[in-house]
Amino acid sequence: MNRYKEELCGDKVEIEKFDGGCIAVLSDGLGSGVKANILATLTSKIAVTMMKNGLSIESVVDTIINTLPTCKVRQLAYSTFTIIYVSNSGECYIARFDNPEVLIKRNGNIDIIEGEEVIISGRRVIESKFNLEKDDIIVSFSDGVLNAGSGKILNLGWDLKNVSEYIKMIPSNISSLSLTKKIIGICDDLYLQKPGDDTTVLSIKIMKNKYVTLFTGPPTDCENDKIVVANLIKSKGKKIVCGGSAAKIVARELDTDFEMDMKHIEGDIPPVGYIKNIDLVTEGVLTLKKVLEVLNDYNNNKYHIDDIFKDNKEENGAYKILKILIDECTNIDFLVGRSVNLAYQSLDFPDDLAAKIQIVEKIKDKLIELGKEVNIFYY
Known part of the structure; x- marks a missing residue:
């Protein structure tokens, strides 16, 4: 969802499927509107292209930091991102920079995907590596989800615990798209249909062909x-x-x-x-x-x-x-x-x-x- 009265979304999702698996990137540009959209689009495009071609996360982060234009007001030149790589064999790699934690739904339970901190070009990146199982659902989102309802229905927004509890209640037999829409729908209600922030959800479900x-x-x-x-x-x-x-x-x-x-x-x-x-x-x-x-x-x-x-x-x-x-x-x-x-x-x-x-x-x-x-x- 776009921030209220903004024509463009400051978040961007890129998904690329290839022979070895799938790469998905969720990027949140600094601020909102056109500038944020440009920052997020550049970040997601750079990340998907470089990861698909086998380059390291260190190279991706360094390129993003040194490529994006600097905001004259904030003197910052980045957008946050979550990179998720899933191989056909079920191996999963996640790199997260300043985005909210990534959740995994497995056997009806919800857990935060833990990771290790690495410093790349002076930036703190959280890396996670693990194996996925059939019917696992990975859920990533921009901070617009956690900010939903802040100052309106909720004092401090929709925190990670409540988001996790809501996802846990959603039936596991629905598609990743349906799960995404259900989360976005709740955010829209919490914002009273006037989102105070760009709000994006990316979910990936591991399943056999049906x-x-x-x-x-x-x-x-x-x-x-x-x-x-x-x-x-x-x-x-x-x-x-x-x-x-x-x-x-x-x-x-x-x-x-x-x-x-x-x-x-x-x-x-x-x-x-x-x-x-x-x-x-x-x-x-x-x-x-x-x-x-x-x-x-x-x-x-x-x-x-x-x-x-x-x-x-x-x-x-x-x-x-x-x-x-x-x-x-x-x-x-x-x-x-x-x-x-x-x-x-x-x-x-x-x-x-x-x-x-x-x-x-x-x-x-x-x-x-x-x-x-x-x-x-x-x-």
């Missing part, structure tokens, strides 16, 4: 019905079916029943359905269009899907799809039938409503922006 397959739309050739359902059933992970026609095809090929939940018909999204061995069954175009509507700006806003769908979300097909796509998977396969639904044409629905393929393509693009691996297979 798969989801979503089937929508009847194939152009009915001979392919058996093929698409067979591919759906043998796919890894959760299985979603969107659309009445697709649901009927799946039920028929599996020789089972397709039922709709007629007890929860309200709002603008049609009710969900049920098919044995299928994790989620929803309506088609309207539901997918709502999914796209939420995803369009999801990566850039501070609202979690729980905040967007406040009422009756457990019966809302769009929410249930989004929950799976955002929090419960890393890899998504779409199985898309190209046949046009004649019901849309006979009802003279708008072109964009009938263009399910275009909607799925746009959903794919938005999911890739969120870091998901997505494939579309047409039938």
